[in-house]
Amino acid sequence: MQKITKSIIHVWVSLASMAAFMFGWAIFAHTEKPAPLIVQQPPSMQLEVPSLEPIPSIDELVQSSSQSMQIFQKPASSLPRLRARGS
Amino acid sequence: MEFDEFSAMNTVVQVAAEGNPIDLQLGFAQVRQFIAECEGQFSRFLPSSELTQLNQSAGRWFQASPEMFEIIQEALDLYILTDGLFDPSIMNSLIQAGYDQSMDKLRRMASVPIIPGFAYKRIPLEEILLDAERHAIHLPVGMQIDLGGIAKGWVAAKAANLLSRYTHATTVSVGGDMVFVGVPASQTTWRVSLEDPRDEQCMLAVLHVGAGSLATSTITRRRWMQGNQPRHHIIDPRTGAPAEINWLSISVYTEKATYAEAFAKALLIAGPTGAAGLATRLPNLNFIAVRQDGSLVGTPASKELIYVPGDKQ
Numbered sequence: 252m253q254k255i256t257k258s259i260i261h262v263w264v265s266l267a268s269m270a271a272f273m274f275g276w277a278i279f280a281h282t283e284k285p286a287p288l289i290v291q292q293p294p295s296m297q298l299e300v301p302s303l304e305p306i307p308s309i310d311e312l313v314q315s316s317s318q319s320m321q322i323f324q325k326p327a328s329s330l331p332r333l334r335a336r337g338s
Numbered sequence: 339m340e341f342d343e344f345s346a347m348n349t350v351v352q353v354a355a356e357g358n359p360i361d362l363q364l365g366f367a368q369v370r371q372f373i374a375e376c377e378g379q380f381s382r383f384l385p386s387s388e389l390t391q392l393n394q395s396a397g398r399w400f401q402a403s404p405e406m407f408e409i410i411q412e413a414l415d416l417y418i419l420t421d422g423l424f425d426p427s428i429m430n431s432l433i434q435a436g437y438d439q440s441m442d443k444l445r446r447m448a449s450v451p452i453i454p455g456f457a458y459k460r461i462p463l464e465e466i467l468l469d470a471e472r473h474a475i476h477l478p479v480g481m482q483i484d485l486g487g488i489a490k491g492w493v494a495a496k497a498a499n500l501l502s503r504y505t506h507a508t509t510v511s512v513g514g515d516m517v518f519v520g521v522p523a524s525q526t527t528w529r530v531s532l533e534d535p536r537d538e539q540c541m542l543a544v545l546h547v548g549a550g551s552l553a554t555s556t557i558t559r560r561r562w563m564q565g566n567q568p569r570h571h572i573i574d575p576r577t578g579a580p581a582e583i584n585w586l587s588i589s590v591y592t593e594k595a596t597y598a599e600a601f602a603k604a605l606l607i608a609g610p611t612g613a614a615g616l617a618t619r620l621p622n623l624n625f626i627a628v629r630q631d632g633s634l635v636g637t638p639a640s641k642e643l644i645y646v647p648g649d650k651q
Binding site for chain 1: 341349350352354487509511513514515516528529530531532533535538541543544545552554555556558559587589610613614626627633634635636637638640641644646
């Protein structure tokens with residue numbers, strides 16, 4: 252008798268667990284899905300990487316301007332005394 | 339315009355200012371004295387300097403001067419801002435590469451010996467501890483600091499500030515680090531020759547800049563031979579060896595001298611592939627790089643720095 256009662260309880264617990272699981276699964280499956288956790292930066296926050304551009308050198312400036320010829324054909328001492336020199 | 343030029347901190351210092359010559363001579367003398375004091379404080383080649391003492395204290399707290407504390411604090415900020423491409427803790431690598439004495443002495447040597455058995459182990463700069471209340475610095479064991487360029491930028495800014503008591507327009511250049519305060523009365527900008535890194539007698543462009551800082555970093559000036567290998571002083575902190583540099587030099591123009599200096603080094607290491615992106619980290623930063631063939635390349639707005647003959651500027 253005790254053995255039968257034990258078996259019934261086992262079956263009942265198993266069925267109840269399964270039913271509870273199915274019920275929970277059904278509830279969660281039908282609820283609204285949360286928004287994805289991807290934060291979109293506003294356009295103003297997105298940094299664009301600028302491309303590097305060629306810059307005219309003295310020689311090119313000399314070729315493109317007759318006035319510059321007059322300036323740069325002077326001796327080097329006429330160029331600014333201050334120098335951007337690396338170290 | 340009054341000029342002064344002298345050697346200090348293992349480099350050339352240029353000072354220019356507009357104003358009463360007698361006042362300016364007094365200002366120039368103060369600048370010379372100030373820079374001599376700074377050299378005694380920040381040189382890694384002087385056994386008695388504060389920097390040498392700081393390096394010797396690695397592993398314990400060091401009571402620093404306010405000036406040293408300020409520079410180390412800025413170095414930490416710049417290390418983060420440049421993703422670690424600017425890193426003053428590369429001193430062991432410099433020594434390994436043979437830069438263990440002043441450049442003046444190094445240049446007189448045909449070649450320095452190779453030091454065997456060096457394994458580079460990078461210690462993150464974040465491991466430096468700072469106590470702002472006590473002005474105390476704690477370097478982790480094994481870390482050695484070389485303030486080289488950042489100290490020059492810092493010194494140039496302080497010296498220019500010192501001179502600004504005597505003039506409305508002054509510029510101070512310490513090595514490659516130039517600081518501009520105000521502009522000369524008859525002009526709207528300062529004009530600066532951009533030296534050709536391949537030949538210091540030649541100029542590649544004339545830049546015109548307003549108040550701010552212009553730092554130039556190059557691999558062609560501080561060079562030496564180690565064994566039969568050519569070496570330069572720009573160490574890539576990621577490898578601990580002299581960086582493989584694509585550009586010959588880079589000039590960075592921005593507000594603050596220490597930032598211009600640190601970014602010049604970091605951008606030179608980042609090279610053509612990484613420099614444009616890195617430059618966006620700092621608002622109002624523009625740079626001009628010199629390629630191997632002497633042509634110039636830079637941020638789009640850097641074209642505005644080039645003086646075009648015939649302009650009213």
